[in-house]
Amino acid sequence: MSAAGLEVETLRVGYDGKIALDGIDLAVRSKEIVSILGPSGCGKSTLLRAVAGLLRPDTGTVRWDGRDVTGAAPHTRGFGLMFQDHALFPHRSVGENIEFGLRMQQQPVDQRRRRVTEMLELVGLAAMGDRAIGTLSGGEAQRVALARSLAPAPQLLMLDEPFGSLDRGLRERLTTEVGELLRRVGVTAIHVTHDQDEAFAIADRVVVMHAGHIERIDTPLAIWRDPRTEFVARFLGHDNIVELPDRGRTLVRSDAIRIDETASTTDDGATLTGTVLAQRFHGGRYVTRATTSLGELVVDHARAIDRGTVIAIIIDPELLAPISS
Amino acid sequence: MGKGRAALTTRGNVPRGPQSRVARLAMVAVPLCFFAIFFAYPVATILDRGLGRRGRHNIADLFTDGQLRSVLWFTLWQAVVSTLLTLAVGLPAARALARYRFTGKAIVRALVVVPFALPTVVIGGAINALIDRFGLDDGPVRLYHTTWAILLAHVIFNVAVIVRVVGGYWALLDDRVDESAQMLGASRWRVFVEIDLPRLRPAITAACAIVFLFCFTSFGVILLLGGPRQATIESEIWRYAVQRTDFHTAALLSAFQLGAVIAMVAAATLLERRIGRLTGHGRVAAPRRLSTSRERARAAASLAPTVVLVALPLASLVERSLVVRGGHGFDNYRALGSRQRASSTLLVPPIEAVRNSLLTATVATLIGLVVGGLAAGAIVYGRRAVARVLDIGLMLPLGTSAVTLGFGFLIALDEPPLDLRTSWILIPLAQALVAIPFVVRIVVPALRSIDDRLRDAATVLGASPQRVWRHVDWPVAARAASAAAAFAFAISLGEFGATSFLARPDAPTIPIAMFRLLSQPGAALRGMAMALAVILGALVMLATLVVERFRPRSSVSL
Numbered sequence: 001m002s003a004a005g006l007e008v009e010t011l012r013v014g015y016d017g018k019i020a021l022d023g024i025d026l027a028v029r030s031k032e033i034v035s036i037l038g039p040s041g042c043g044k045s046t047l048l049r050a051v052a053g054l055l056r057p058d059t060g061t062v063r064w065d066g067r068d069v070t071g072a073a074p075h076t077r078g079f080g081l082m083f084q085d086h087a088l089f090p091h092r093s094v095g096e097n098i099e100f101g102l103r104m105q106q107q108p109v110d111q112r113r114r115r116v117t118e119m120l121e122l123v124g125l126a127a128m129g130d131r132a133i134g135t136l137s138g139g140e141a142q143r144v145a146l147a148r149s150l151a152p153a154p155q156l157l158m159l160d161e162p163f164g165s166l167d168r169g170l171r172e173r174l175t176t177e178v179g180e181l182l183r184r185v186g187v188t189a190i191h192v193t194h195d196q197d198e199a200f201a202i203a204d205r206v207v208v209m210h211a212g213h214i215e216r217i218d219t220p221l222a223i224w225r226d227p228r229t230e231f232v233a234r235f236l237g238h239d240n241i242v243e244l245p246d247r248g249r250t251l252v253r254s255d256a257i258r259i260d261e262t263a264s265t266t267d268d269g270a271t272l273t274g275t276v277l278a279q280r281f282h283g284g285r286y287v288t289r290a291t292t293s294l295g296e297l298v299v300d301h302a303r304a305i306d307r308g309t310v311i312a313i314i315i316d317p318e319l320l321a322p323i324s325s
Numbered sequence: 326m327g328k329g330r331a332a333l334t335t336r337g338n339v340p341r342g343p344q345s346r347v348a349r350l351a352m353v354a355v356p357l358c359f360f361a362i363f364f365a366y367p368v369a370t371i372l373d374r375g376l377g378r379r380g381r382h383n384i385a386d387l388f389t390d391g392q393l394r395s396v397l398w399f400t401l402w403q404a405v406v407s408t409l410l411t412l413a414v415g416l417p418a419a420r421a422l423a424r425y426r427f428t429g430k431a432i433v434r435a436l437v438v439v440p441f442a443l444p445t446v447v448i449g450g451a452i453n454a455l456i457d458r459f460g461l462d463d464g465p466v467r468l469y470h471t472t473w474a475i476l477l478a479h480v481i482f483n484v485a486v487i488v489r490v491v492g493g494y495w496a497l498l499d500d501r502v503d504e505s506a507q508m509l510g511a512s513r514w515r516v517f518v519e520i521d522l523p524r525l526r527p528a529i530t531a532a533c534a535i536v537f538l539f540c541f542t543s544f545g546v547i548l549l550l551g552g553p554r555q556a557t558i559e560s561e562i563w564r565y566a567v568q569r570t571d572f573h574t575a576a577l578l579s580a581f582q583l584g585a586v587i588a589m590v591a592a593a594t595l596l597e598r599r600i601g602r603l604t605g606h607g608r609v610a611a612p613r614r615l616s617t618s619r620e621r622a623r624a625a626a627s628l629a630p631t632v633v634l635v636a637l638p639l640a641s642l643v644e645r646s647l648v649v650r651g652g653h654g655f656d657n658y659r660a661l662g663s664r665q666r667a668s669s670t671l672l673v674p675p676i677e678a679v680r681n682s683l684l685t686a687t688v689a690t691l692i693g694l695v696v697g698g699l700a701a702g703a704i705v706y707g708r709r710a711v712a713r714v715l716d717i718g719l720m721l722p723l724g725t726s727a728v729t730l731g732f733g734f735l736i737a738l739d740e741p742p743l744d745l746r747t748s749w750i751l752i753p754l755a756q757a758l759v760a761i762p763f764v765v766r767i768v769v770p771a772l773r774s775i776d777d778r779l780r781d782a783a784t785v786l787g788a789s790p791q792r793v794w795r796h797v798d799w800p801v802a803a804r805a806a807s808a809a810a811a812f813a814f815a816i817s818l819g820e821f822g823a824t825s826f827l828a829r830p831d832a833p834t835i836p837i838a839m840f841r842l843l844s845q846p847g848a849a850l851r852g853m854a855m856a857l858a859v860i861l862g863a864l865v866m867l868a869t870l871v872v873e874r875f876r877p878r879s880s881v882s883l
Contacts (some may be wrong), residue, residue: 133328
């Protein structure tokens with residue numbers, strides 16, 4: 001089997017007697033951006049390190065464009081890797097950091113200089129090439145790290161929790177920006193995160209990992225709409241998983257459930273009666289917790305409702321998603 | 326630390342440092358007086374008398390006389406080469422110990438440090454034993470009385486400095502920076518050259534400065550292993566003073582060496598400050614388990630030179646001490662108790678040296694702790710200028726010619742009000758001078774590591790300044806002081822240079838007795854020397870284990 005892009009086959013990594021990765025199969029097509037999503041300790045960083053060659057798998061193969069690179073040294077693979085804490089070279093300037101990979105490729109000086117300037121402009125840091133690493137802000141350091149890993153034009157760019165150390169506002173802005181930038185450059189990328197919003201914002205496809213294996217691979221929308229397993233549903237932030245008499249275990253997504261203050265509060269087929277337990281204001285909406293005959297449910301609502309109020313909850317049967325056990 | 330404890334008790338409201346004027350004065354005055362009386366005064370006296378006399382050489386000869394020039398040249402180049410060799414052997418081991426986790430790591434760490442804590446005479450003896458064992462002095466490869474033996478001894482002795490100082494610093498560096506470089510296309514070697522070396526530079530320069538200093542003033546190793554053509558300034562001072570009684574030339578060489586050492590100590594101290602300043606950015610990498618067999622092989626290869634160089638002589642030392650006519654046994658140890666066996670070279674049974682050593686080392690440790698503890702207080706709490714003078718000044722005895730120190734003591738402290746010439750206290754005093762820099766270096770970082778907010782918290786909770794000291798400063802200081810005590814003890818047990826001038830013939834310490842036994846021909850005497858070396862090594866190892874046990878966790882220092 002030979003295909004363009006990355007192929008990982010039955011990858012297994014043991015670590016300190018525990019299994020960190022157990023039979024991972026993954027294919028990333030050329031120019032595709034894939035996010036690996038999972039809680040800390042699920043093995044997502046280990047997978048990245050194994051693909052990068054920084055860690056030798058116990059079994060399994062890593063192929064690039066059909067070529068087996070499992071045993072190749074990291075510096076010969078032509079892959080790029082960017083860490084959460086940037087890992088910039090503290091003893092070199094911004095420009096020298098970006099230039100490093102080009103020097104390793106033994107590019108001529110003027111070509112290197114042009115490329116560094118181009119990269120600085122690409123990440124919006126033009127004219128900052130002479131700055132010392134210690135003087136950069138978190139966001140600037142992140143951009144330098146990105147420019148550094150993109151400069152040698154890697155065949156595959158891996159980003160390990162790239163925005164983890166940034167504050168929320170900056171993280172959201174950079175996530176969008178980097179996603180656009182990666183597409184503009186046209187690089188194949190694997191992005192690792194524990195934040196579903198970040199994964200959804202960047203990825204063509206999302207890989208959800210759990211305890212060393214892959215739970216699910218699909219597009220962001222498909223996974224969000226139909227998580228299939230309770231773990232994936234919970235991890236994506238879905239609150240309402242209920243037991244329905246006719247359907248069994250079912251996910252009631254936030255777009256499938258609403259409070260109707262005008263409807264009558266009698267339990268019939270279409271509406272569900274609930275009592276408000278608590279409300280939390282969440283920027284423009286109230287996250288409302290209510291007890292119902294199906295158990296406790298969480299529903300977004302536009303207005304504040306007093307605690308103890310009996311409300312009518314409407315669930316759209318068309319949007320329900322089954323959860324396998 | 327008895328006096329230091331009282332002196333450091335605070336009386337004011339500010340929780341930082343002692344407020345009492347008496348305490349502040351004692352912290353500065355006691356170390357300064359000690360330094361002035363027992364270092365500056367004797368050294369100045371010997372230099373003054375020596376330089377005032379007529380001798381074979383004058384100052385110009387240092388640069389014109391062929392023989393003196395070759396001594397200066399040899400001193401310099403052997404120190405440079407020894408330092409570079411030590412670095413080459415120690416760096417891979419430092420990396421392996423900093424980056425990897427493996428069974429036996431603690432043993433390797435402890436083993437590496439043993440030779441550093443052992444006296445040079447023992448190392449010399451160990452290499453002698455090795456040469457003996459493999460018959461290297463008369464085969465095709467000749468080591469005995471060659472420069473190679475000296476370089477080898479210096480590497481074995483000093484490799485711990487590289488491994489501990491550089492390795493400790495290396496462990497603090499973020500390993501993702503290396504991985505980033507690797508991912509950008511840098512091979513293992515280029516990562517080392519382009520990424521690791523520049524980041525390690527402060528630690529490497531500081532460690533090399535210390536190693537260079539030790540090699541530059543090498544004495545015991547040269548005396549035991551060197552032939553007539555391997556003379557350092559230090560050993561020449563000894564030769565001129567003791568064998569030729571040419572004190573003028575000896576003083577001249579002493580002054581020259583002291584000047585060179587002051588310059589180097591000042592440089593080393595400055596560089597060491599930079600270590601503290603540069604640590605701590607980025608994530609500290611936890612040592613990784615060795616996963617692949619290739620990785621294991623590479624780590625083993627990194628550690629092998631250090632481990633072999635350190636373990637082989639120590640093992641052969643033990644083996645040689647057990648060699649008796651027609652096999653192995655404890656005869657050499659038993660002979661230590663008899664007066665006859667060594668009567669040609671020692672006035673007392675060699676075993677008495679063990680008692681003398683333990684006694685002098687105990688007294689030297691107490692002196693070192695009091696003076697060094699007070700000096701540490703002055704450096705941490707005192708004015709910056711005072712701190713700097715003490716910091717650099719107290720390092721000087723380490724690099725001062727043992728002969729200068731020893732003879733200085735004999736000449737300067739022989740008339741009232743300080744007539745100590747016949748007193749045994751001279752030996753622990755001289756040894757304390759060598760131990761104090763180590764006490765200072767262990768206690769100062771510990772005191773500095775106490776967060777002032779802890780003291781503030783205790784004060785806010787209603788603790789009086791005395792109680793703040795007792796509950797916050799004292800536990801930390803005491804922990805460091807006990808580590809410092811063990812270090813001082815080990816150092817004075819092994820001190821050879823100055824002691825060799827001050828020890829009375831009927832009261833030798835272990836290193837002195839060893840040297841006398843080794844200086845006479847005869848397998849029996851040599852065997853007894855080896856047995857003494859093993860006893861000394863065991864005593865020092867005991868002290869070192871205590872040091873390891875109490876070592877402040879985060880310190881990068883020795």
